Amino acid sequence: MYDTEVTVVGAGVVGLAVAARLAASGHKVLVLEKREGFGLETSSRNSQVIHAGINDPPDSLKARLCVEGRSMLYQLCQAHSVGNRRLGKMVVASTEDEVPRLEVMCARGQANGVDDLRLLTRREVAVLEPNVRAVAALLSPSTGVVDAWALMRLFAAQARDRGATLAFHSEVVGLGPAGEGWRVSVLEPEGAFTFQSRTVVNCAGLWSDHIAALAGIDVDQAGYRLHYCKGEFFAFTPRPDTRLDHLVYPTPEVDAAGLGIHTIQDVEGVSRLGPSIEYVDRLDYQVDVSHREAFLQAARRYLPGLEEADLSPDFAGIRPKLAGPGEGFRDFIIRHEADRGLPGLVNLVGIESPGLTASPAIARHVAGLLQELEAR
Numbered sequence: 219m220y221d222t223e224v225t226v227v228g229a230g231v232v233g234l235a236v237a238a239r240l241a242a243s244g245h246k247v248l249v250l251e252k253r254e255g256f257g258l259e260t261s262s263r264n265s266q267v268i269h270a271g272i273n274d275p276p277d278s279l280k281a282r283l284c285v286e287g288r289s290m291l292y293q294l295c296q297a298h299s300v301g302n303r304r305l306g307k308m309v310v311a312s313t314e315d316e317v318p319r320l321e322v323m324c325a326r327g328q329a330n331g332v333d334d335l336r337l338l339t340r341r342e343v344a345v346l347e348p349n350v351r352a353v354a355a356l357l358s359p360s361t362g363v364v365d366a367w368a369l370m371r372l373f374a375a376q377a378r379d380r381g382a383t384l385a386f387h388s389e390v391v392g393l394g395p396a397g398e399g400w401r402v403s404v405l406e407p408e409g410a411f412t413f414q415s416r417t418v419v420n421c422a423g424l425w426s427d428h429i430a431a432l433a434g435i436d437v438d439q440a441g442y443r444l445h446y447c448k449g450e451f452f453a454f455t456p457r458p459d460t461r462l463d464h465l466v467y468p469t470p471e472v473d474a475a476g477l478g479i480h481t482i483q484d485v486e487g488v489s490r491l492g493p494s495i496e497y498v499d500r501l502d503y504q505v506d507v508s509h510r511e512a513f514l515q516a517a518r519r520y521l522p523g524l525e526e527a528d529l530s531p532d533f534a535g536i537r538p539k540l541a542g543p544g545e546g547f548r549d550f551i552i553r554h555e556a557d558r559g560l561p562g563l564v565n566l567v568g569i570e571s572p573g574l575t576a577s578p579a580i581a582r583h584v585a586g587l588l589q590e591l592e593a594r
């Protein structure tokens with residue numbers, strides 16, 4: 219009756235994790251990706267941090283799936299030799315006024331189930347990170363970094379080995395209910411075609427609101443409208459007075475759209491500063507070199523040895539944000555749309571950070587939603 223059982227729209231880290239998970243439970247899965255390969259958008263344009271789960275409010279999907287995803291991710295990395303480094307993260311207070319916010323962050327992390335957090339004194343910070351200037355810090359030992367490409371290669375290989383098909387240059391341009399399933403229209407270089415799928419999982423990242431709209435959802439009424447929020451990165455080559463062993467973050471502003479300009483290192487040891495926050499109205503991944511000074515000033519609050527000449531423009535990513543400028547916290551939307559009269563459609567919208575960390579847990583969550591559908 220159907221050409222395929224599950225159609226996953228989008229082959230970023232989330233779509234690939236979902237495909238691998240659903241194929242493992244015996245589903246016939248087709249992944250449609252409009253680009254020439256997987257992972258060419260947000261999933262390869264991020265900090266690659268395995269977050270511990272201290273940034274989001276207790277009981278949110280972001281917090282829960284981050285904590286679950288982090289532990290699943292470290293297990294996957296170990297079992298399949300995916301590059302990762304458990305560097306630990308220090309969130310530093312530059313002034314005494316910031317210390318209460320660190321304490322709130324610590325309590326929030328503990329409420330989320332992060333059980334290894336520790337507040338550090340100025341002296342302890344100086345011992346662990348002699349190049350950092352701070353009056354106190356919050357240490358999160360289980361924060362780390364992962365090779366996002368290697369992780370996506372793993373999910374893609376798992377999906378294919380379990381029988382899933384990954385189709386590139388395949389853009390979903392139409393979506394509508396048909397009988398008990400879905401009619402999916404696809405544009406490929408050779409032309410357009412339509413097929414029937416029992417269910418559709420929308421993992422289209424920056425375009426996920428557009429896919430929801432194709433399915434007939436009023437995205438403004440549903441609260442699905444995405445805002446693009448750009449984050450730029452500058453690379454730096456550490457010198458003896460800017461070398462770091464941990465990921466070092468400033469204390470974030472209350473209700474800020476991001477975590478502040480922090481230092482990261484990837485699995486190969488490349489050091490970067492970023493990401494910045496700039497709401498934009500189009501997708502443009504250029505890094506504006508004139509932003510170097512702002513990066514320098516932000517980072518010198520806690521890493522005073524940095525010099526302007528150390529920083530070189532690197533890359534940018536764009537966050538698919540549900541919250542517009544100045545708006546408060548918005549959670550991930552991961553929703554089976556049966557109650558809108560659209561059974562068999564699962565939308566994932568606003569999968570910004572910690573979406574990479576959470577990806578295996580998101581996949582498990584989606585599998586649970588589809589299981590409920592099958593049990594009806």
Ligand SMILES: Cc1cc2nc3c(=O)[nH]c(=O)nc-3n(C[C@H](O)[C@H](O)[C@H](O)COP(=O)(O)OP(=O)(O)OC[C@H]3O[C@@H](n4cnc5c(N)ncnc54)[C@H](O)[C@@H]3O)c2cc1C
Nearest residue numbers: 228230231232252261264265267390423449535573574575
């Ligand atoms: C600056 C920045 C820093 C971040 N840092 C971190 C971090 O350190 N740790 C962390 O956990 N998370 C981080 N994130 C978040 C993380 O990168 C994302 O949550 C994650 O990559 C989202 O993956 P995705 O698969 O949902 O989206 P994407 O990677 O965007 O994939 C969606 C795919 O859908 C495809 N697509 C879209 N429309 C269609 C269509 N019509 N037909 C077919 N295909 C379509 C796109 O081409 C794309 O490949 C960061 C994000 C940014 C922007």
